[in-house]
Amino acid sequence: MKKYDLIVIGAGPGGYAAAAHAALNGLKTLLVEKQHLGGACLNSGCIPVKTLLNAAHFLQKIRKASLFNIKVERAELDFAGLIDRKDRLAKRLQKGIANLLQSSGVETVFGTAELLPGKTVSVALDSEHGRTVRQYTADNIILATGSVPGTLPGIATDGAWLLNSSQLLDRKTIPASLAIIGAGVIGLEFADIYSRLGCQVTLIDILDRLLPGEDREAVEIMQKSLQRAGCTFRLASKIAKIENRTIFLSGGQTVAAELCLLAAGRKIDTGYIQDSALLKNSKGIPQVNEFFQTSVPGIYAIGDINNIALYAHAATYQGLCVVNNLLPEAGGPNKHSAVMPRVIFTAPQIASVGQYTADYKKIPVALLGRAQTEGQTEGFLKLFLAENNSIAGCVIVSENADALIGEAVALVNTRTKYSDLQKMIHPHPSWAEIFIL
Amino acid sequence: MKKYDLIVIGAGPGGYAAAAHAALNGLKTLLVEKQHLGGACLNSGCIPVKTLLNAAHFLQKIRKASLFNIKVERAELDFAGLIDRKDRLAKRLQKGIANLLQSSGVETVFGTAELLPGKTVSVALDSEHGRTVRQYTADNIILATGSVPGTLPGIATDGAWLLNSSQLLDRKTIPASLAIIGAGVIGLEFADIYSRLGCQVTLIDILDRLLPGEDREAVEIMQKSLQRAGCTFRLASKIAKIENRTIFLSGGQTVAAELCLLAAGRKIDTGYIQDSALLKNSKGIPQVNEFFQTSVPGIYAIGDINNIALYAHAATYQGLCVVNNLLPEAGGPNKHSAVMPRVIFTAPQIASVGQYTADYKKIPVALLGRAQTEGQTEGFLKLFLAENNSIAGCVIVSENADALIGEAVALVNTRTKYSDLQKMIHPHPSWAEIFIL
Numbered sequence: 071m072k073k074y075d076l077i078v079i080g081a082g083p084g085g086y087a088a089a090a091h092a093a094l095n096g097l098k099t100l101l102v103e104k105q106h107l108g109g110a111c112l113n114s115g116c117i118p119v120k121t122l123l124n125a126a127h128f129l130q131k132i133r134k135a136s137l138f139n140i141k142v143e144r145a146e147l148d149f150a151g152l153i154d155r156k157d158r159l160a161k162r163l164q165k166g167i168a169n170l171l172q173s174s175g176v177e178t179v180f181g182t183a184e185l186l187p188g189k190t191v192s193v194a195l196d197s198e199h200g201r202t203v204r205q206y207t208a209d210n211i212i213l214a215t216g217s218v219p220g221t222l223p224g225i226a227t228d229g230a231w232l233l234n235s236s237q238l239l240d241r242k243t244i245p246a247s248l249a250i251i252g253a254g255v256i257g258l259e260f261a262d263i264y265s266r267l268g269c270q271v272t273l274i275d276i277l278d279r280l281l282p283g284e285d286r287e288a289v290e291i292m293q294k295s296l297q298r299a300g301c302t303f304r305l306a307s308k309i310a311k312i313e314n315r316t317i318f319l320s321g322g323q324t325v326a327a328e329l330c331l332l333a334a335g336r337k338i339d340t341g342y343i344q345d346s347a348l349l350k351n352s353k354g355i356p357q358v359n360e361f362f363q364t365s366v367p368g369i370y371a372i373g374d375i376n377n378i379a380l381y382a383h384a385a386t387y388q389g390l391c392v393v394n395n396l397l398p399e400a401g402g403p404n405k406h407s408a409v410m411p412r413v414i415f416t417a418p419q420i421a422s423v424g425q426y427t428a429d430y431k432k433i434p435v436a437l438l439g440r441a442q443t444e445g446q447t448e449g450f451l452k453l454f455l456a457e458n459n460s461i462a463g464c465v466i467v468s469e470n471a472d473a474l475i476g477e478a479v480a481l482v483n484t485r486t487k488y489s490d491l492q493k494m495i496h497p498h499p500s501w502a503e504i505f506i507l
Numbered sequence: 508m509k510k511y512d513l514i515v516i517g518a519g520p521g522g523y524a525a526a527a528h529a530a531l532n533g534l535k536t537l538l539v540e541k542q543h544l545g546g547a548c549l550n551s552g553c554i555p556v557k558t559l560l561n562a563a564h565f566l567q568k569i570r571k572a573s574l575f576n577i578k579v580e581r582a583e584l585d586f587a588g589l590i591d592r593k594d595r596l597a598k599r600l601q602k603g604i605a606n607l608l609q610s611s612g613v614e615t616v617f618g619t620a621e622l623l624p625g626k627t628v629s630v631a632l633d634s635e636h637g638r639t640v641r642q643y644t645a646d647n648i649i650l651a652t653g654s655v656p657g658t659l660p661g662i663a664t665d666g667a668w669l670l671n672s673s674q675l676l677d678r679k680t681i682p683a684s685l686a687i688i689g690a691g692v693i694g695l696e697f698a699d700i701y702s703r704l705g706c707q708v709t710l711i712d713i714l715d716r717l718l719p720g721e722d723r724e725a726v727e728i729m730q731k732s733l734q735r736a737g738c739t740f741r742l743a744s745k746i747a748k749i750e751n752r753t754i755f756l757s758g759g760q761t762v763a764a765e766l767c768l769l770a771a772g773r774k775i776d777t778g779y780i781q782d783s784a785l786l787k788n789s790k791g792i793p794q795v796n797e798f799f800q801t802s803v804p805g806i807y808a809i810g811d812i813n814n815i816a817l818y819a820h821a822a823t824y825q826g827l828c829v830v831n832n833l834l835p836e837a838g839g840p841n842k843h844s845a846v847m848p849r850v851i852f853t854a855p856q857i858a859s860v861g862q863y864t865a866d867y868k869k870i871p872v873a874l875l876g877r878a879q880t881e882g883q884t885e886g887f888l889k890l891f892l893a894e895n896n897s898i899a900g901c902v903i904v905s906e907n908a909d910a911l912i913g914e915a916v917a918l919v920n921t922r923t924k925y926s927d928l929q930k931m932i933h934p935h936p937s938w939a940e941i942f943i944l
Contacts, residue, residue: 383934407932479914
């Protein structure tokens with residue numbers, strides 16, 4: 071049985087980054103991947119969705135080009151071509167990861183892993199000659215197997231009418247109407263794409279408000295923007311049954327649509343873990359400490375699987391932490407950070423980081439000269455202050471929020487006082503200036 | 508003679524911000540303006556130029572829409588309409604400043620000021636009934652009179668063929684060809700606008716490289732982008748004479764063009780200062796200390812006139828410093844800061860802050876997943892490190908640099924170590940992520 075310093079199971083943004091970092095720093099590293107390098111993020115999540123969002127937003131901007139004194143005769147999106155382009159982009163980025171892994175010295179094997187007791191990983195490799203199973207062992211194992219599209223009891227995707235997000239991303243035509251079950255981040259981003267491409271979108275959610283953890287004013291601006299784009303929201307709505315491509319809500323209303331997306335969050339699959347010590351007392355999800363160690367010494371769980379924060383950037387960060395702690399001398403991250411930024415890529419975007427407190431400064435985007443020159447004046451920035459007037463958190467609802475949030479990340483992490491921020495000169499007329507208006 | 512706590516001469520971004528801040532905090536404040544609220548920045552500089560740049564870049568992006576699978580039949584810019592729009596925007600922003608001044612309690616007077624000895628300001632007001640002159644005095648006076656387009660010996664603008672930037676901004680047609688004398692920031696931004704609108708642009712400069720103080724690699728990327736847009740550079744070129752709308756270079760070459768822009772920096776006019784104590788030993792420019800006090804107690808000079816940093820944001824910051832030091836208790840800025848960011852709004856932009864050192868990390872934009880989804884992969888970010896590995900400076904050449912530079916501003920001001928930056932989680936797939944790749 072071949073032995074490694076480190077085996078990483080799962081080549082998503084957490085796993086491949088950890089593996090490359092480890093191998094570059096001299097650890098003998100094996101990376102096991104079931105399907106595609108880059109995981110859900112690259113192949114059926116962040117990157118494909120942002121590619122579609124970017125095209126949808128650009129098309130909409132072109133249709134409003136007269137605001138910028140530009141007359142456009144006709145603008146048409148080749149949706150099938152866009153779907154092909156997103157696939158090509160995924161392939162190109164996969165290749166980039168493959169090159170990174172190779173140049174870092176990672177050994178990569180494609181197959182289905184099982185985690186056996188005694189830090190043993192068995193990998194089933196299917197080829198034209200049938201299935202072979204190999205076993206590997208390591209001093210340290212990182213579980214980075216991510217998640218899959220979530221399900222709801224009694225609502226089963228059929229691949230034809232009721233699709234999950236991965237299935238919808240592969241369809242090359244825009245339906246006339248789309249029902250979305252679940253108005254979380256995934257549902258909202260898909261609603262944004264399809265409504266701006268002329269599809270009639272209805273979002274259904276059991277909660278009576280969108281994104282309950284997010285700043286209420288920011289969410290309202292985003293929701294109104296989606297409504298202007300043609301989205302209908304059916305909140306506080308329970309689904310009684312689904313029949314004949316029609317969703318019956320318990321209030322008596324019905325939603326009929328050409329297609330239906332089930333956007334019920336993400337599901338963590340730990341079925342491959344055959345080491346019972348690891349999942350003991352854990353409701354099926356590996357419990358980890360602040361260094362992402364599980365209850366079994368030498369086994370770590372990073373990314374979606376530990377259910378701390380289901381973001382690609384959380385997975386990457388956690389993977390680097392684990393590897394840094396295996397190295398004799400390493401700078402960079404080494405343990406859990408509560409300062410976790412997040413972005414919803416609707417138009418306008420909502421980007422946020424840190425804690426929301428009762429004491430905040432709110433700056434409307436319309437005050438920005440730069441926003442005025444671009445005709446993008448919707449939204450605001452809120453800086454939330456801790457009791458000592460340091461910047462505890464930030465929410466930005468605006469065009470460009472995913473770039474601007476970087477400054478808030480730095481301010482929150484450095485616990486900068488609001489009065490000290492005011493002493494930092496920001497260029498005029500820039501987007502960045504919004505922090506000191 | 509009416510007496511104030513504070514008189515501010517000049518209602519540009521330094522003067523109006525200082526006046527509003529002072530009046531809001533209880534100082535009896537008079538603001539004197541010769542022409543328009545907002546100064547050169549709002550009326551003939553930053554804001555109008557960015558409005559034109561935004562439209563030019565958007566038009567170019569539309570023409571490349573097929574990259575995003577969008578087919579556009581015909582896109583045409585109504586340039587005269589754009590010029591009108593920039594004027595309307597300026598008027599709207601002027602009105603915003605007027606409202607701010609009024610609600611803050613600033614008394615504003617439109618007229619031509621002279622600074623007399625004894626902290627006395629005389630203002631000539633022209634009306635249909637002729638000229639009246641009023642005199643005012645104050646304990647404190649802020650000179651914030653900015654600058655005007657620069658000139659070169661022997662090269663005089665004529666308002667017809669040889670124009671300064673303010674004059675060119677008012678022309679409602681795009682010339683077939685444009686010669687630009689001076690390839691500094693102003694010349695480059697105009698070259699960017701006109702070349703992308705189909706005009707044949709030739710830039711002439713006596714220096715043998717562009718922007719000598721700026722990062723050489725960043726400048727090269729921007730220069731190549733302008734060359735691709737059709738700009739021709741005649742560097743290391745001295746002008747021998749100008750005759751018949753033709754520029755004769757001392758090397759024997761000639762540049763003929765339909766129009767010529769003189770972009771020879773900015774000129775500081777101190778002709779209105781009749782208090783000789785103030786300009787003593789100063790080569791015509793008021794010398795100030797780190798609190799922007801001139802040699803005459805109670806008289807301050809902020810913005811372009813003190814020649815420290817000719818940026819709108821420098822003026823605003825300095826104005827707030829002066830007022831804060833007049834108030835019994837004030838947070839925020841109070842003295843000179845060497846951490847001065849700047850942005851050149853060409854495509855790609857160059858944004859920079861802090862010091863350039865020999866030790867730097869360079870991150871290509873192409874590594875960013877987000878940039879890949881937008882098809883904007885040109886450029887890089889460089890983080891310059893001080894000896895203790897704190898972040899001393901940053902240059903970004905990229906789309907979106909004016910938003911991204913905000914994080915660098917925070918990192919440089921907080922002297923954050925590079926290893927601590929790596930511990931700050933950045934959202935994926937965002938533009939902000941470039942700081943930790």
